[in-house]
Amino acid sequence: MPRFITLLSGLALGLGLAGIAPGRASGQWLEVRVGDRPILDTAMVEAGRAVYEERCWFCHGEDGDGDGPVAPYLWPRPRDFLMASFKLRTTASGELPLDEDLYRTITRGIPGTSMPEWGSTLTEEERWQVIAYIKSFAADLFEDEVFDPYQQIVERGDPPRGGAEGILESGRRVFEEADCWECHGAAARGEGEKGPELTDDSDFPIWPTNLTRGWKFRGGNSVEDVYMRITTGLDGTPMPSYSETLSEEERWQVAQYVASLDPEGGGRNTEVVISALRVDGELPTELDDPAWEGAPEVSIPLTGQATFAPRWQVPAVTDISVQVLYNADEVALRLAWDDRLADTLAADSARAAKEGWSADDTYPVLYRDGFRARGFFPDAVEVMIPLRHGVSRVLPHMVYGSSGQPVDLWRWEADLQYDPDHPQPVTELRAGGTQHPPEAHALESQLATGAGDWQDGRWTVIIRRPLSTDHGAREVQLESGQIVPIAFHVWDGGNGETGLRMALSSWYFVYLREPIPLTSYFVVLLSVVIACVFQLGLVVWMRSRARRGLLLEYGIGSSKMSE
Amino acid sequence: MATLQPTPPPLDDDGTVGGLGILPWTAITLVGVYAGLRFGIPWLAVLVGVSANPAPVPKFAMAIYMLCAGLGALVYVSSEDTRWRAFLTPIVQAFVVPHGGGRARRLLPLAIIPLLVAWITWGQVMPSTQSPPEGRIQHPGLPEQFAKLENPFGVLKGPERNAIEREGVILYQKNCRPCHGTKGTGDGPLARGLRLQPVDFTDPGTIATVVEQYPFWRIQKGGIGLPNVATPWNSAMPAWEDEIEPDAIWRIIMAEHGIAGTEPRKPEGSER
Structure with a gap:
């Protein structure tokens, strides 16, 4: 029996400790373990064809041209193997990839795209086979000794060690001096002024990477991986190689700097309840009021609205940061999210006039199936709250509720914000x-x-918004102390988002936390006093028993007591 | 009950390991159970990959489990005379300490009970940010009218079957992949933002445990067609009935099984 208890407690402790371990690691590209490369002969190519025609063809196309039946639904688009141009390599700019490079990409997948990891699905052999088949789409290049990628491997030393502070500072300077900010932006959110003009080698528009979202880096956000991307460039995209322009030391410095921009590594949010702080007096009206510093901030992940047509598979905004404050009369939410361009109808029309395109030609090639709306749309954000809410009530459906369970929406629009004729934007x-x-x-x-x-x-x-209104059940009524269901919707107009084409969240909760009443402290104090009195009584009782020699079996003899 | 002896009973008789004594072991066990409930179970779901977020054990369940653990421990330590005495001895000694041996050493054990009481009352009285419990039944019963349906392609074999599955793969990859993923593992590009994670078809507890009429019902009626016990409000699953023909839904189901490498469960009795 005691063995069993030992085992049980050990197990429970183990579970507790496991709870401290983080969730699934995203993994880095260069960290993928690559075994010995087999000889990729014609038998391997044939075997690879079978794998490809089961797992890859519907996106990358039966002919490997990156234009399978599913390709129009994907953004970024699937790789065209005929061009043999690959982003993630350890070879010099413009060169073919090593087989090991393709192996890493297939094994790990590409975050922020539709390419999944195949390491858990395909065996190592199947992965080498499919690599043999993929290379056969551009056999003339891969078989030509002139292009042998194994002659083009870039050197990679170890990252410099030493004072991290100094390296980050130098890295930031390199970021400025090498004009990284022209595309990636001064705030590194990919908001640089050159961004809107960029296209990839197939003339599709492409945005510079938001460097503060490390979990979406195509090739991983370890210092080594970022160094490799800066050194080799991302072929097929406007990201060039800096192996000539920057010294090795400078490339390590800027890699350290870029890798430091997303310290949390895009960890998943696990908060479901947003704590709203109660403040005395007025709620802040300014966006940067210091009162906001004290409000807990929750980052809520968003996804494309895909439940009702028109569905939206490629939302631009993936996270929204939420803070809530309230006082006796009002509640205030501060929402923040990354968006490379501020889209208003006026700004987008002006940009279109300057660049010579009309609302009708937005996204002409990208989506032949036409599920992206054409036209100019303003950026917007919306808070959704059930009209009737309460602890025992079931929630309305996460997409705009239903006729029996309506929801109320508080919508802010960029157009109204900048319209002088409009009293306010919500x-x-x-x-x-x-x-x-x-x-x-x-x-x-x-x-x-x-x-x-x-x-x-x-x-x-x-x-x-005021917590309560004069119209009773016809409007949302909030009260201090309540836990209120809440959801968030974001539109990036420049990404063709409008109406149901939006980024949305599941249901979360705002807790309008009340200040802890004095009686609570009193109850705790009282319980402690009662416990002390009870214990004192026990002590007195036991001591009297001890004095009478009734506790000998517990190793307490009366002779030992001095009282 | 035997003769009273002035010497303390030997503590190692209680059968515990490491000479720690039964009282510390009981305390460690209870703390371990608490840690398991508080951190282990919530994170287990994340580690196993069932859920993206740790799901806290509801307070009332915690209270019941802890009560059971406490009572169990009490039954265990009191089930044998020597063990019970070994358990009580350090407590009694802490209460009736002779003078000397440092004030702090005397008072520390006496402070444990009031502190424990303070901690428990604090947890009861102070407001917490625990979300309302969201219990959910994953597999509600299949409605009668769907149980009678029959897959028109079920009898096909060989190349004919492959052709149907291939059409299903295209439909699956266009319509289902964004959430359920290219490989059917429930981790498509849109899954990250959903609190109720899309079903992982490769999980043996999902489509492999139900007859193929079940996914037909789920695809046609979607999340909003779920009964309330299955929290329809959290499900982003579309009701595809107006957009995808029944024949195409059967193709998708066959493709799902091919992608996930599973077989639908055979209905009870070969024919109905």
Whole structure:
């Protein structure tokens, strides 16, 4: 029996310790373990064809041209193997990849794209086989000794050790001096002024990487991986190789700097409840009011609305940061998210006029199936709260509820923000399902207000609303102490997002936390006092028993007591 | 019950390991159970890959489990006379310490109980940010009218079957892949932002345990067609009935099984 207890407690402790370990690691490209490369002969090519025609063809195409039946639904588009141009390599710019490079990419997949990891699905042999087959699409290049990639491997030493502070500072200087910011932006969110003009080798528009979102780096965000990308460039994209322009030391420095920009490594948010802080007096109206510093911040992941047509598989915004403050009368939310361009109808029209295109030619080639809307749309954000909410109530559906369970929406729009004729940028709406677009409340029920501003590739927006209104059950009523279901919707107009083509969150909760009442402290104190009195009584009782010699079996003899 | 002896009973008789004594072992066990409930179980779901977020054990369940663990420990230590005495001895001695041996050493054990009481009351009285419990039944019963359906391609074999599956693969990869993933593992590009994670078809507890009419129902009626016990409000699963023909849904189901490397469960009795 005691053995069993020991075992049980050991198990429980083990479970507890396991809880401290982080979730699934994303893994880095260069860290993929590559075994010995087999000889990729014609038998391997034939075997690879079978794998390819089961697992790869629907995206990369039966002919390897990157144009399978599913390709129009993907962004970024699948690799065209006929061009034999690969982003992730350990060979010099413009050269073919090593077989080991392709092996790493297939094994690990490419984050931020539709390419999954195959390490857990295909055997090592199957992966080498499919590499043999992929290379056969550009056999004339891969078989030509002139292009032998094994003659083109870039040197990679070890990252410099020493004072991290100094390296990051030098890295930042290299980032400035090498003009990285022209595309990647001064705030490194990919908001650089050259961004909108960039295209890849197939003339598809391409955005510079947001360097503060390390989990989406195609080739991993370890210092070594970033160094490799800077050294080899990303072939097929506007990202050049800096092996000639920057010294090895400078490349390590800027790699250290870039890898440091996402310290959390894009860890998944595990918070489901957003704690709202109660403040005395006025709620802040300014976006950068110091009062916001104290409010807990939760980063909520967003996904494309794919439940109702028109579905949205390629949302631009993947996370929104949320803070909530409230006082006796009002609640205020501060929302912030990355967006490379501030899209308003006026700004987009001006850009189109300058560059000579019309709303009708937005996204002409990308989506032949036409599920991306054409036209100019403003950026916007929306908070969704069930019209009727309570602990025992079931929630409305996560996409705009239903006619029986309507939701209220507080929507901020960039266009209204910058429209001098509009009193304020937030509109209150009601939705009950997706059959009809949400409808704005009557004027007397428009109580929400707000403000927003775009800076360095990031929107920050405040939405405020009275906790309760005069219209009872017809409007959302909030009370201090409640846990209120809440969800978030974001539109990036420049990505063709409007209506149901939006980024949305699942249901989360805002807890309008009340200050801890004094009675709570008193109850705790009281319980301690009672426990002490009870214990004192026990001590007195036991001592008297000890004095009478009744506790001998516990090793306490009366002779030992001095009282 | 035997004769009273002035010397303390030997502690190693209680059968514990490492000469620690039964009381510390009981305490360690209870702390271990608590840690397991508090951290182990919530993170187990994440480690196994069932859920992206740790799911905390509801407070009332914690209380019941801890009560059971406490009672169990009490039954165990009191089930034998020597063990019970070995368990009580350090407690009694802490209460009736003779003078000398440092004030702190005397008071420390006495402070444990009030501190424990303070901690438990604090947890009860102070507001916490635990979310409302979201219990969910993953496999609600299949509605009668779907159980009667039959897969028109079920009888096909060889190349004919392969051709149907191939059409299904294209439909799957266009419509289902964004959430359920290219490999059917429930981790498509859109899965990251969903709290209720898309089903992983390669998990033997999902499509492999149900008859193929079950996924047909789920595809046609979607998340909003779920009964309330299965939290339809959290499901981003579309109801495809207006957009995908029944024949195409059967193709998708056959492709799903091919992609995940599973077989649908055979209905009870070969024919119905």
